[in-house]
Amino acid sequence: MPQKLAVYPGTFDPVTNGHLDIVHRGLRLFDRLIVAIVTNGSKHPLFTVDERLDMLRHALKGVPNVEVDSFDGLLVDYVSQQGADAILRGLRAVSDFEYEFQMALMNRKLNKNIQTVFLMTGLRWIFISSSIIKEAACFGGDTTGLVPEYVHDRLKEKYGRSTAC
Numbered sequence: 001m002p003q004k005l006a007v008y009p010g011t012f013d014p015v016t017n018g019h020l021d022i023v024h025r026g027l028r029l030f031d032r033l034i035v036a037i038v039t040n041g042s043k044h045p046l047f048t049v050d051e052r053l054d055m056l057r058h059a060l061k062g063v064p065n066v067e068v069d070s071f072d073g074l075l076v077d078y079v080s081q082q083g084a085d086a087i088l089r090g091l092r093a094v095s096d097f098e099y100e101f102q103m104a105l106m107n108r109k110l111n112k113n114i115q116t117v118f119l120m121t122g123l124r125w126i127f128i129s130s131s132i133i134k135e136a137a138c139f140g141g142d143t144t145g146l147v148p149e150y151v152h153d154r155l156k157e158k159y160g161r162s163t164a165c
């Protein structure tokens with residue numbers, strides 16, 4: 001039987017428990033997932049690509065059928081190079097919808113064979129984003145329980161060395 005493969009793209013600066021929730025939900029629908037860091041986004045990430053890959057690999061260690069990767073260029077090109085069937089995205093609130101809708105339609109225009117699948121993030125994670133985690137961590141707030149422990153420690157390390165929030 002052909003295996004269903006999806007790519008879950010994002011900046012993951014850093015990965016949060018909300019992202020991991022989407023990975024676990026996605027694994028109920030797909031046989032395999034590639035969690036892919038997009039390196040050519042318009043954002044100015046705090047963590048390098050290698051650091052983000054390391055945190056994702058750490059967070060997903062031992063989870064079967066998940067790979068971690070990074071790419072630059074068009075998402076749909078990467079998805080078809082990987083032989084994947086779909087793009088997986090998480091939705092937290094209505095505010096995510098407009099941007100996600102626009103992206104999904106643009107991606108469909110660029111490659112009509114690739115479907116975007118949206119999954120609702122668990123309620124516990126609905127208010128978190130990588131930026132809000134970084135802001136809290138930078139001002140000394142406790143992010144325990146919102147990110148994996150390993151990420152929590154990397155955030156402390158990063159902000160321990162810098163005073164700029």
Ligand code: COA
Pocket residue numbers: 009010011012013016017018019022038041043073074075076090091092102103104106107121125128129130131132
């Ligand atoms: N839990 C917690 N936070 C979540 C989340 C979840 N389930 N899902 C999304 N988020 C947060 C992210 O942490 C991120 O937070 P931040 O803005 O504070 O950093 C925010 O929501 C946006 O999510 P992210 O997945 O990082 O999306 P993005 O907008 O950075 O990524 C790309 C968009 C990279 C997937 C998109 O720009 C892309 O595909 N680029 C490649 C180029 C391309 O093909 N462009 C044409 C596409 S139209």
